[in-house]
Amino acid sequence: MRLPRFYAKKRGHRRTGSREWGVVGDGLFHGALLLAGMCFGGLLVSGVAAPEWRINHEFRETTGTILAKGLAKTTVADPPATVITNWRPCLLVRYSANGVMHESWSHSTTAINTSDREVALRRLSEWALGTEVVCWYDPASPTMVVLQRGYNWWLWLLSFLLPGALVLIGGTGLVRVIRAWGKSEEHRAASAGISELLDPLAQPALAAPGYPAVPICDDLVNSPGTVLRYRLPIESPESWTLVGFGLFALLWNAVVVVLAVGAGLDLLGGRIDWWLFALLVPFLGVGIGGITLFIRSLVFATAVGPTQLEISDHPLLPGGRYDVLLAQGGTGTFQTLTLSLELEEQATFRQGTDTRTEQVVVWRQQVACFHDVSAATDSRFEARAVVDVPNIAMHSFTSAHNAVRWRLVVRGTPERWPEFCRTFPMVVFPVGVDLPESASRSLVVHTRTPSQEVTQ
Amino acid sequence: MTTATDRVPSKPKIEVQFDRPHRQHEPRDTLAVRYRIEGCDGERICAIEHSVLWYTEGKGEEDLGVHFFQRVTDRAMMPPATTAGAFSTPLPQSPLSYEGVIVKVRWCVRVRLFFDGSRDFVSEHVFNVGHIPPARMPSARA
Amino acid sequence: MPGMVSNPFSTRHTRPGSIAPLDATGRPVDLDVLLDRLHGFGGTAAIVGPHGSGKSTLLTHLATCLERDGRRAPRIRLHSWADIPAAWRAIHRAAPGDTVCIDSWECTGRLVGGLLRILARVTGCHLLVTSHHRVGFPELLQCTTSPALLRSIVGGLPAHGLWLGKVIHAEDIDQAFANHGGNLRESLYELYDRFEAAASPIQCVGGDGSIDHTGLTGIYRKIHESADGFSYVGAPERNLG
Numbered sequence: 001m002r003l004p005r006f007y008a009k010k011r012g013h014r015r016t017g018s019r020e021w022g023v024v025g026d027g028l029f030h031g032a033l034l035l036a037g038m039c040f041g042g043l044l045v046s047g048v049a050a051p052e053w054r055i056n057h058e059f060r061e062t063t064g065t066i067l068a069k070g071l072a073k074t075t076v077a078d079p080p081a082t083v084i085t086n087w088r089p090c091l092l093v094r095y096s097a098n099g100v101m102h103e104s105w106s107h108s109t110t111a112i113n114t115s116d117r118e119v120a121l122r123r124l125s126e127w128a129l130g131t132e133v134v135c136w137y138d139p140a141s142p143t144m145v146v147l148q149r150g151y152n153w154w155l156w157l158l159s160f161l162l163p164g165a166l167v168l169i170g171g172t173g174l175v176r177v178i179r180a181w182g183k184s185e186e187h188r189a190a191s192a193g194i195s196e197l198l199d200p201l202a203q204p205a206l207a208a209p210g211y212p213a214v215p216i217c218d219d220l221v222n223s224p225g226t227v228l229r230y231r232l233p234i235e236s237p238e239s240w241t242l243v244g245f246g247l248f249a250l251l252w253n254a255v256v257v258v259l260a261v262g263a264g265l266d267l268l269g270g271r272i273d274w275w276l277f278a279l280l281v282p283f284l285g286v287g288i289g290g291i292t293l294f295i296r297s298l299v300f301a302t303a304v305g306p307t308q309l310e311i312s313d314h315p316l317l318p319g320g321r322y323d324v325l326l327a328q329g330g331t332g333t334f335q336t337l338t339l340s341l342e343l344e345e346q347a348t349f350r351q352g353t354d355t356r357t358e359q360v361v362v363w364r365q366q367v368a369c370f371h372d373v374s375a376a377t378d379s380r381f382e383a384r385a386v387v388d389v390p391n392i393a394m395h396s397f398t399s400a401h402n403a404v405r406w407r408l409v410v411r412g413t414p415e416r417w418p419e420f421c422r423t424f425p426m427v428v429f430p431v432g433v434d435l436p437e438s439a440s441r442s443l444v445v446h447t448r449t450p451s452q453e454v455t456q
Numbered sequence: 457m458t459t460a461t462d463r464v465p466s467k468p469k470i471e472v473q474f475d476r477p478h479r480q481h482e483p484r485d486t487l488a489v490r491y492r493i494e495g496c497d498g499e500r501i502c503a504i505e506h507s508v509l510w511y512t513e514g515k516g517e518e519d520l521g522v523h524f525f526q527r528v529t530d531r532a533m534m535p536p537a538t539t540a541g542a543f544s545t546p547l548p549q550s551p552l553s554y555e556g557v558i559v560k561v562r563w564c565v566r567v568r569l570f571f572d573g574s575r576d577f578v579s580e581h582v583f584n585v586g587h588i589p590p591a592r593m594p595s596a597r598a
Numbered sequence: 599m600p601g602m603v604s605n606p607f608s609t610r611h612t613r614p615g616s617i618a619p620l621d622a623t624g625r626p627v628d629l630d631v632l633l634d635r636l637h638g639f640g641g642t643a644a645i646v647g648p649h650g651s652g653k654s655t656l657l658t659h660l661a662t663c664l665e666r667d668g669r670r671a672p673r674i675r676l677h678s679w680a681d682i683p684a685a686w687r688a689i690h691r692a693a694p695g696d697t698v699c700i701d702s703w704e705c706t707g708r709l710v711g712g713l714l715r716i717l718a719r720v721t722g723c724h725l726l727v728t729s730h731h732r733v734g735f736p737e738l739l740q741c742t743t744s745p746a747l748l749r750s751i752v753g754g755l756p757a758h759g760l761w762l763g764k765v766i767h768a769e770d771i772d773q774a775f776a777n778h779g780g781n782l783r784e785s786l787y788e789l790y791d792r793f794e795a796a797a798s799p800i801q802c803v804g805g806d807g808s809i810d811h812t813g814l815t816g817i818y819r820k821i822h823e824s825a826d827g828f829s830y831v832g833a834p835e836r837n838l839g
Binding site for chain 2: 210212213345347348349356358362392394399401404
């Protein structure tokens with residue numbers, strides 16, 4: 001029997017190797033998510049949502065008379081030695097159901113258990129004995145009567161949102177894994193029909209009017225800068241990593257909380273469900289790991305601080321000189337902070353179900369490099385630099401499967417944290433042609449050089 | 457004026473003439489092309505298509521954008537009535553010809569002959585738009 | 599055209615339909631023999647082989663041969679389920695005796711594949727498909743790869759006489775084959791990079807003019823300046839050069 005390899009080989013820019021273990025892990029992860037979502041959703045729907053829905057839709061209206069009133073008392077053990085007492089207003093109602101008179105203590109969906117007896121008595125005093133009231137009874141069980149109807153929207157939201165998200169993520173992931181198991185790459189992609197339709201990357205970017213295959217830059221010029229004309233949007237994978245870790249930690253730990261509550265209630269009832277505890281331990285471990293990863297990413301993002309780039313004009317033109325403001329927040333010291341202008345090519349090839357994307361930086365020029373940069377808590381590090389776009393540079397280009405992209409890249413080496421890289425995409429138009437309105441201004445020429453620049 | 461000739465044994469031959477030296481054009485220039493068809497005496501042509509387009513070449517799928525397209529079905533404008541043809545079009549402002557590492561953008565003229573039946577013959581002739589020098593492999597930069 | 603550099607390993611020259619079908623030893627596949635075998639199977643068969651072993655190339659050439667014999671052979675390439683309606687339409691519209699060529703048949707799955715086969719029987723057309731594994735059709739050919747096959751493919755690329763042995767050497771080809779475990783497509787990508795690296799000193803963006811250190815510009819130019827060839831109405835592949 002040949003076990004799958006745990007590792008993968010790296011060949012050039014691509015990784016190859018056995019992926020069986022990855023698929024097993026993927027399947028277990030999504031299966032656990034699906035199971036947790038179904039259990040959680042089932043509990044919420046059967047315990048809360050379904051009874052409430054029945055009261056509002058299936059219970060029949062009638063009139064009744066309040067015969068008696070009182071407080072229902074429930075006690076819950078609160079280990080190790082105390083007992084919590086809850087009070088709930090209850091009304092004895094005489095009413096007619098299907099021509100038969102019934103007397104029954106009401107159940108109210110909006111009545112809230114309270115540990116404060118005085119509060120419960122005040123609520124009870126709102127009802128007067130002998131008054132005629134509208135009430136609703138269960139046609140399937142006429143002795144069940146309520147005096148108030150309505151929805152607890154928070155519970156409904158909880159019933160559908162959280163378990164729904166778990167079921168959706170886990171279910172789709174599991175279906176993908178099952179369909180992919182033991183099948184060729186081509187066969188696997190056959191199940192990617194819907195995701196393909198939803199894949200924005202499959203669509204070519206919009207072209208600037210009058211400039212075929214030159215990407216539109218509206219999204220890059222809709223944010224004004226504080227010093228220079230435009231603030232460039234960031235394209236940072238770190239942000240997505242942080243969001244990903246955060247979502248994972250949130251969802252996973254929600255499952256852990258549900259399991260823990262179930263286990264806790266069992267304990268309170270004097271029962272120990274060993275299977276539940278056995279499930280809870282690894283879930284708790286993964287949950288703690290998720291939180292740790294999220295906090296670490298959060299601390300990293302906070303400690304390193306945001307990076308901002310402002311530019312004097314946009315889109316850029318070959319041969320143009322542009323003033324750039326680099327601003328770096330954070331609290332620590334950066335050994336180096338470099339700003340580079342890069343030209344990247346991207347090519348995507350699809351053969352059968354194999355989609356292969358490759359990116360190559362074909363040109364890179366260091367614009368500025370700063371050493372031993374300190375950013376204080378109350379003020380960010382700021383420096384100006386001049387970006388020279390080569391006068392025979394290729395313009396930005398995009399088509400369905402190919403692209404040529406310009407970008408400014410900030411790379412930093414914090415003293416106590418790993419290196420980071422943040423990219424700011426830009427659009428370069430062809431030279432010597434009429435620019436669209438947003439780019440028709442004359443080029444701004446700046447001669448100022450950054451005071452802390454060491455190399456350029 | 458530059459000339460390109462394609463020859464396929466015992467098959468049609470389409471000779472294309474560009475109006476600029478070295479097939480070098482500028483954005484918004486007017487591209488004028490003349491062509492001559494030979495070698496299809498035995499077959500009847502039912503349509504001729506002229507097109508000016510850019511396409512990508514390299515490691516990715518080939519994308520293309522047709523800038524100019526014309527289909528000729530007038531029998532008086534195709535063999536055997538005449539073996540020559542011409543068309544012209546102003547070139548757009550972009551994309552410029554580009555010799556990248558994994559992405560290359562090329563402009564070309566295509567003349568496609570449709571024979572009776574389901575067969576066609578296409579002849580493609582590349583030309584340059586703009587003066588972007590080739591990129592080079594990152595590892596080649598010292 | 600100063601500055602133009604074409605790479606013979608670009609997808610234009612190496613995609614299915616651009617490369618002549620070769621067997622594992624690198625010798626040309628006798629398409630007539632395969633066609634006779636296909637007819638022997640009743641016109642329906644599968645080309646089976648691993649990823650990047652030349653199945654699509656062979657399918658494209660067989661379809662071309664069928665069309666040259668005066669038969670209709672519409673070609674469909676399946677990428678995902680989204681392409682299955684196109685396959686369905688092609689079979690539905692096919693006339694009796696036509697051969698519908700479907701690349702990546704395994705994309706259909708058992709159920710849809712079965713339905714397509716039933717539809718083909720109803721319309722009276724044949725199916726010629728490619729697959730990574732047996733799919734219940736008679737096996738027309740089992741595609742395998744070898745270093746000799748890759749060398750033969752490279753030797754058939756445009757203007758190979760000008761650069762083979764000068765820019766790309768036999769050991770480069772063998773190395774690429776070994777690096778990618780016999781996957782021809784990935785091997786050709788690696789050779790693309792090797793060729794590009796050899797061509798790169800010619801000029802660079804941001805440079806100040808055309809510098810031809812290698813003297814190869816003329817060679818590369820000849821590869822792509824013009825191309826021509828026959829194609830067939832409805833063919834999904836452009837057939838240039």
